[in-house]
Amino acid sequence: xxxxxIRVLVAKPGLDGHxxxxxxxxxxxxxxxxxxxxxxxxxxxxxxxxTAVQEDVDVIGLSLLSGAHLTLFQNVMNCLKKRGMEHxxxxxxxxxxxxxxxxxxxxxxxxxxxxxxxxxxxxxxIQGSVNK
Amino acid sequence: MTQxxxxxxxxxxxxxxxxxxxxxxxSPTVPEVMKAIHxxxxxAHIIGVxxxxxxxxxxxxxxxxxxxxxxxxxVGIVGIDPTSCFSGGALLGDxxxxxxxxxxxxxFIRSMGTRGVxxxxxxxxYDVVELLDASGKDxxxxxxxxxxxxxxxxxxxxxxxxxxxxxxxxxxxQTMKAGITExxxxxxxxxxxxxxxxxxxxxxxxxxxxxxxxEWQIPVIPLSSIKGTGISEVINAINNHMDxxxxxxxxxxxxxxxxxxxxxxxxxxxxMHFVLDESRLQGTIESMVDTISRKEMDPxxxxxxxxxxxxx
Numbered sequence: 355x356x357x358x359x360i361r362v363l364v365a366k367p368g369l370d371g372h373x374x375x376x377x378x379x380x381x382x383x384x385x386x387x388x389x390x391x392x393x394x395x396x397x398x399x400x401x402x403x404x405t406a407v408q409e410d411v412d413v414i415g416l417s418l419l420s421g422a423h424l425t426l427f428q429n430v431m432n433c434l435k436k437r438g439m440e441h442x443x444x445x446x447x448x449x450x451x452x453x454x455x456x457x458x459x460x461x462x463x464x465x466x467x468x469x470x471x472x473x474x475x476x477x478x479x480i481q482g483s484v485n486k
Numbered sequence: 487m488t489q490x491x492x493x494x495x496x497x498x499x500x501x502x503x504x505x506x507x508x509x510x511x512x513s514p515t516v517p518e519v520m521k522a523i524h525x526x527x528x529x530a531h532i533i534g535v536x537x538x539x540x541x542x543x544x545x546x547x548x549x550x551x552x553x554x555x556x557x558x559x560x561v562g563i564v565g566i567d568p569t570s571c572f573s574g575g576a577l578l579g580d581x582x583x584x585x586x587x588x589x590x591x592x593x594f595i596r597s598m599g600t601r602g603v604x605x606x607x608x609x610x611x612y613d614v615v616e617l618l619d620a621s622g623k624d625x626x627x628x629x630x631x632x633x634x635x636x637x638x639x640x641x642x643x644x645x646x647x648x649x650x651x652x653x654x655x656x657x658x659x660q661t662m663k664a665g666i667t668e669x670x671x672x673x674x675x676x677x678x679x680x681x682x683x684x685x686x687x688x689x690x691x692x693x694x695x696x697x698x699x700x701e702w703q704i705p706v707i708p709l710s711s712i713k714g715t716g717i718s719e720v721i722n723a724i725n726n727h728m729d730x731x732x733x734x735x736x737x738x739x740x741x742x743x744x745x746x747x748x749x750x751x752x753x754x755x756x757x758m759h760f761v762l763d764e765s766r767l768q769g770t771i772e773s774m775v776d777t778i779s780r781k782e783m784d785p786x787x788x789x790x791x792x793x794x795x796x797x798x
Contacts, residue, residue: 358511359510359511359574359575359599359601361507380577381577383575384570384573384575384576384577385570385572385573385575386573386575387573387574387575388575389569389575389576389578389597389599390575390576390577390578391578391579391581391597392577392578392579392582393581393582393585394582394585397585398589400588400589401585401588401589404499404588404589405581405585405588405595407499407500407503408499408502408503408588408594408595408596409503409596409597410503410504410506410507437500438500439500
């Protein structure tokens, strides 16, 4: 009864109209027993962070296929910092080139899941990191 | 904890969000929190919105909230979606219809899973509504899960209950059945741009004619989010209903009903907790199920026996 449910915000920052992947991941996390809140498309970093605050989530999963990840993920991290919400685990997913991974890690994106990542890898990573 | 409560009473959203999580997770600190805030509640107008899934409850709430913001009222919203009984997980999708409100400091939106409770609500909903009320929101809107015909618990909690329906869900006999049609203070026929809307409005009005002895005339409002028509009528109806409640002393009665059902729900929860506590049962359930399967005892006698054991 007192078991804590992991709450995850799956978010689509910026002008990117493809959310098949975000929906598949949302569904998989649901089936793994998590409470998943999906923002819908075209979110600003501020919208994502305010939503994360109100929903008191443990994890934000940013999904992005437009190529603007360096800018937008950075903005999300800045907003999180401004709100004092650095405790939230932030991961990324989508079409993200190998050479940008270091930069993303540096700004605080803990893990990036590219195309073809097995769903279990994502579930295990989130469960492992949140319950730590 | 005291600091969180102070921040909540100032209306800070992060503190409100944190306290809702504690309530959802049945934290042992909840009684202390609720004790501290109870006297700060009672100012919000609590609106319940219910209806079958896909009728447009979230979209309606988004539109109502935008209209209230123009009137300078602050709004707290709780959207409830079903928790899977298989995985315990949930996909909470109500706020997608109102994400434009996410950055408005006068609006707070929280999505919740039912976490195993039937009736369209979740067991912590009373506490969550009190938290939103105490945080200073003028309006608190509770959206139930997309219910069927009999999930009517919302009416025991809200000051004003809105039932949302759409054209094409059935003939006039459906409107005459008991259940969800009995709890409406306001009917909204959503998607009124669709064929058959006038007929649905008429059927509901005919059904309501038979309640002619009631003091409150339940309005039936056609609404189209696509055309953007009907929202000011909905707001007027909500305000009229509140005026009616205040003038006729019904508000006091309704709030008493809410506290009564909250109290009963809390007692039930605590009794369940006490009775089904693992340490007390120590495998009794398992062995009783075996006994029943072997036809050595029937379920009724087994239940009696276990309860007698616990209460002895």
